[in-house]
Amino acid sequence: MKPVRYPKEALLRRIEAHPRIVGTVSVLAIIVIWSFLTRPGTSLSGVLASPGELVEELWVLLRKGYMGTSLWSHFQASLMRTMIGFTLGSISGVLVGLVIGQNKIIAAALAPFFSFVRPIPAIAYIPMVILWFGIGEFSKILVIFMSSFLYVSMNTAAGVRAVPVDLIRVAQTFGASSRQLFFYVIFPEALPYVMLGLKVGLALSWAVVVASELVAAQSGLGYMIMDAATFFRIKDVYIGVFLIGLVGLLLEGILVLVERKVVHWSGKA
């Protein structure tokens, strides 16, 4: 008997095997459709900027900056706030998480606060923090600190609690001290959870910095899009949003690379 062939399905399967090409094609398709709909003379052309116009405007922004301030310094302002808040939040988050994960009494004492605070979006604190500390750098960094701290500490604590008891028992049979148990077993075993917390925490920090700049700032990408919207510089708003997305993507990409290197065993039995 001849083998039966299903040419249509075979083609689909070959396309399925290349998700990246499919993704690239879909992006290109949207740009083509977008360009077509916003070409000069159509009704949409006055309302929505075309991709070509945005690229031109980006070029202008890159050369001349936004309202006299270079694009780079807005970018730098946002990134600095994120990095300071996120770094401090992560370090203290890991330390507090390690304690919570190991000490049931401290965990129980802190549990009500954590469970109450967790569902509150960090953005909701911005007005309160501004009331307390004004609209300076400290307020923005504090909000970023809080959002990353919460995620990193919760994940770290979960990671410590998830350490299988057998791993600890094996080390105990060799006479491991509690210090050795911590550094040789508990901390490395919890690291994949810590990394997950850092990834989410960083994404959240980036979202929060933009939000806090929308509310009160004189610099940063969030300030730029807010200002541009106020003065109806629509193209600059789009470009700002696009850049925010791009940076978010890059930040996540960096952490994914770090994760693959540092916790290579993550997700593997």
Add this chain to the structure above:
Amino acid sequence: MSDALIEVFGLTHYFDGPAGTHKALDNVSLEMVAGEIFAVIGPSGCGKTTLLNIIGGFVDPSEGEVRVHGERVRGPAPDRGVIFQGYALYRWLTVQENVEFGLKILGLGRKARAERARHYLALVGLDEFRSHYTYQLSGGMKQRVAIARALAADPEILLLDEPFGALDAQMREILQEELLRIWDKTRKTIFLITHSVEEAVFLSHRTCVMTARPGRIKQILEINLPQPRYDFHVRTSPQFNAYKERVLEMVREEVGSDSRPDHMSA
């Protein structure tokens, strides 16, 4: 003075469960001599793992005590190595680093650790995989790493908690034979928890059958099979099957009686 290496006196142990206090072990006493392979078998929930945890020093018994060399057990110590069903390997370490793990804690220098680890890796046939991470190995190889790790620290006693339960049938038999070969070379005292009648009979010099909850000793049976036993032909011999049948009969009585309520009221 008895010449027993391990003495278990009147162990009774309770657990606090959601439905009240639950008696896991009821007055368990036994002795093991040095170099003996002692298997414990019983229906699930009979407290056999609790017994191992108490001998290992991981759990304090509610009543009774365990002595090793006449000294009361007060916690885990390097004289008792463990091998768990789930391997309990350190995923961030290579195979060799896993085997060196205990030696590092015991304070051996880098060179001595590496030498000893290589020796035991060779013993379990994994020397060429020493630079792999454990997640790159099959289940059988993982358990070999765990065996090498336990042996490297040179404990007098090995505690095995259903060590081959997660492996496929072929690998299980191969590792059982390998364990006997290693025992022949090292003459460690082995305390083995298993739910497999075949495994208990094939490996042990004495098999202890436990009752369903609470766990008591039902009977301890001597297994007089020819030595060395690591030839798989033993598995099909008439004596082997006769032992299997006797142990199975006792185990079945207990599995059948396991319809009593799970918990006692506190």
